[in-house]
Amino acid sequence: MSIRSVSLWTDKKAAAKASELYSEVDKSPLVNRRPTRTGRKRKRKQGRSAVDFVRNVVHSPFSQGFSLGVIILNMLFIAIEAEFINVDNSLAIQRASACANLVFIGIYLAEFLLKIYSEPWSYWANLYNQFDVLVLVLALAQWIVGIFTDQLSITLTGLKLVQGLRAIRGLRIVGRIQSLQVVSDALVNTLRNNVADIIVLMLMIMFIFGVMGHYLFSSGVPGDWGSMGSSLLTLWIYVCADGWLPYQEHLSSAGYTGSQAFTVIFIFIGNFIISNLFIAVVCQNIDDATEADRLDQMRKRREKKLMKRDLFLKKQRQDMSHLIAQQGGRNRNFQELLQEMVGTLRHEDIAAVQNLGCSLMWFDTFIVTLHYHENSMYRIQQTHFGIANCLAEYVDRRLQSRTQSER
Known part of the structure; x- marks a missing residue:
């Protein structure tokens, strides 16, 4: 008996020890565990939500207006730089021009990266986006040429040509205004x-x-x-x-x-x-x-x-299913839930019912039936009025004939 009890105690102790080891392994951060399906879906959903957020930011009216303002401001800086450099070619003006040019290139590059992140494939299908990429490449090339002018041994004519190509940035306005695109x-x-x-x-x-x-x-x-x-x-x-x-x-x-x-x-x-x-x-x-x-x-x-209608219907179905599940299971009739909710709904709340009263076709049929019913009632009333007139005339004639016979 003692040997059997020792063996039983040893098996229990081994099982407990194994469960402790399994729990420690599961809680260990060093173990390369495969994510569950729910975790993968959650990560995928979070990535989708981030892409949708960036897409909404890029295509928002504020972003479009900001991009248009940056392009106009860049054109003004290019015109001012060309005017002042011809008059006074000082080192301060050159540095200010280089800093402003670097800021505009950074804004164009950030816009390009955001659009590529939100729409990696459809971005290249638009010709105006391709032109923006060309302008960005020319701007980066002009910036690189400005830095390594001495090392590349570029002539003065070539440098002026590269600087003059910056005026092409003004054509990016066409991609921001719909009428100009037409x-x-x-x-x-x-x-x-x-x-x-x-x-x-x-x-x-x-x-x-x-x-x-x-x-x-x-x-x-x-x-x-x-x-x-x-x-x-x-x-x-x-x-x-x-x-x-x-x-x-x-x-x-x-x-x-x-x-x-x-x-x-x-x-x-x-x-x-x-x-x-x-x-x-x-x-x-x-x-x-x-x-x-x-x-x-x-x-x-x-x-x-x-799309808005489909999203609204989907949200409505989800809310209904969630409400039915909370109130006692899916087999329960929704009409019973509505009877319990009488007085709790506001006038702007939308509630779906199960009878034909929520169908537009049923409403149209009911209105047409009421119209026919009204016409039938009007004709019946006219018939009743005619019968009453005939009876009144008949009674008048009987009274007149009786009075004449009594005389």
């Missing part, structure tokens, strides 16, 4: 789709008139029509319709009396027709881009409304 999209579509045909037509007309002008006027006016290059340059001045009178005076003074008809015909075709055709194409593309932008804004508003 106009720029229309211009890009015009250059991409329609301008090539108009340019080919214009070059063909200029080539024809250039050959004609070269053979007609090269002997008398060799400076303007002596070669194909000079002829095309003169015709381009005719197309612009600016400064063409001296060239016509050269032809008139050389004795070409019919040159006026040549000049008028080409200016009419090149300036009035081709130029106005280009303007008409641009206006048409602007109208198409404006209409497409309006439809896109309507689609986004519709999607936002649908």
Whole structure:
């Protein structure tokens, strides 16, 4: 018995000791434990919430206004720097300009990193974001060139070119204003789709008139029509319709009396027709881009409304399920819970019921039925009025006949 009891005591003690060791191992921070599914979901949810927060901050109206203000302020600093450096190239102005440039580059870089963190893939699908990246790369290159100017042995012309490219930062305003985006999209579509045909037509007309002008006027006016290059340059001045009178005076003074008809015909075709055709194409593309932008804004508003409705319905279902679970299980009727909550709801609270009274189709059917019922009641009343009139007339006739018979 004693041996058996010792063995039993030893087994119990071993089991207790093993449980203590397991608990110490679980509580030890040095053990590389695999996170549970709930922990992974919680971490994933926290990461999603952080990304959503950054996305909301980046796309908020305050952030957009701040970015627009920074771009305008950077343009003002570039203009002031160019003006003062040409007047007074002092060391203090150069240092202030370098500090301001570094601040603007830091803001652009922070904006880029936030947008990449919130939208890593969709960010590159936007052409305006790609242009912002190009501007940021040029700004960083200009900053690096400014630091290592002596080591890179850059000429003064190259340095001025790099500094002049900073003016491109002002075009980032287009990506912040919707109306400017519509106009720029229309211009890009015009250059991409329609301008090539108009340019080919214009070059063909200029080539024809250039050959004609070269053979007609090269002997008398060799400076303007002596070669194909000079002829095309003169015709381009005719197309612009600016400064063409001296060239016509050269032809008139050389004795070409019919040159006026040549000049008028080409200016009419090149300036009035081709130029106005280009303007008409641009206006048409602007109208198409404006209409497409309006439809896109309507689609986004519709999607936002649908998303809000879905979120509201999801939240309502969750609240209902939670309320039913708290009040006694899911098998309980929600109408009973509403009867217990009478007097506790406010007038703005929304409560879903299980009968047909919460259906819009049921309300429409009920209103139409009431309308038919009202019409039926009106006709029945008119029928009753007619019967009453007939009975009254019949009674009057009976009374009149009785009085006449008694006389």
